Amino acid sequence: MNRTIGTATRVLKQLRHDHRTMDLLMMVPVLLMALISWIFPKPVFDHIGLAMLGIFPFITMFLVTSISTLRERQSGTLERLLSMPLRKFDFIIGYQLAFAVLSLVQSVLAVGVAVWLLDLQFSGPKWMAILVAMSVAQLGTALGLALSALAQTEFQAVQFLPAVIIPQLFLCGLAIPRDQLNDVLRPISDVLPLSYAVDVLNGVSDEPTLSSQTWEKFGVIWAFVVGFIVIGSLTLKRRSI
């Protein structure tokens, strides 16, 4: 347990030294939320704004994790750690914990500004918006760590954003409601994790008390998190060529 928390603390210390990254992580979602509230009329903002609260952490945590774990793979620190008494679990959960802390701060800020300053309105509880944002951040972290194994350079890692994230943005129900997608795209959107995040946030938008379907979909997000963590752990090899 010490090693897991030690790893999380170390990841956070690395980011803390990087003031500009920290500022961007915290301020960009807030500023984008303000921009969206300015662009769209009120009812549309209520719908899109809430969904964006779940999408920002997915994208930012995905990028930060894939770059930082790629660096660990390249600089030799990962190999060094795996030659020490560190379990793969310590490494992965360390990252997950670090970004849980970060996404908590990020989403409290974003939800706070959206609700109190920009008058974002939704029926469900505010804490649920934060909980979903944090869960989606966990999804981004786990996916970023697993995919970093496929990238040999940071350029490649960044290209996973348009390749992996943007199709999900189109299919998650934000652009067109998922039940209006055609017969080919609908089943695809059913197996993409971001679709469930937007479904849950639609539930938070409409349901004063969350329905059991919404909770099931929330469970699906976490099933994806666990699945990506397992895949990520398979990419951590103690022995390499």
Next chain:
Amino acid sequence: MASISVRDLTVERGPNVVLAGFSVDIEPGRLTGLVGPSGGGKTTLMRSIVGVQRIVSGEVTVLGEPAGSMSLRHKVGYLTQSPSVYGDLTVRENLEYFAQVLGVDATRIPLVIDTVELNHRASARVSSLSGGERSRCSLGIALLGQPPVLVLDEPTVGLDPVLRRDLWALFRRLADAGNTVLVSSHVMDEAERCDHLLLLRDGRLLADEGIPSLLARTHTTNVEQAFLALIDGAAA
């Protein structure tokens, strides 16, 4: 009793044979130098001993356990050729994290910083250090857990003569205290400081002996000449 035992070790990378099936024993309590031209397989042999190298066939045991076993992960200190440290953390923060991973008491940290002579830089971010300072920070991590087996890949590259002398004195002390110390180098005057030499070229072991025996066998007067004689002999 050998502390590291390599049996018929073969490693291939794509079509290339990196280590061509040799055996060697490395003894504790002495300073063993691993020398030879670059690309000869020095790093691959070290990685195999640490247990991070995928091997094709053969067997490597360290302190009686298969290389890379969980029980060895406290006991083998490994310094990679390029420093494996976090550039965005300070020297002290790097050591604190690795101490936590190794389960080493935090009181070791100032001692190690002192040993690698980084006192004046302890609070500096590693990315702001010179190449030599960075590799000493990395060496400090390898020394943290006081491991009985030290595998050091080119620990003195890019260091000034004074530091090199101090570090070799440190390796000497560690070996004399009964530890197994394996140090690679491509500088021959460093090889002269070792008790025992392994010469690796094209994945083959050309020498595995002490300096007096090496000089006698090759009818030469220094290690550099001895190696040239062996390499020319092997090529002929």
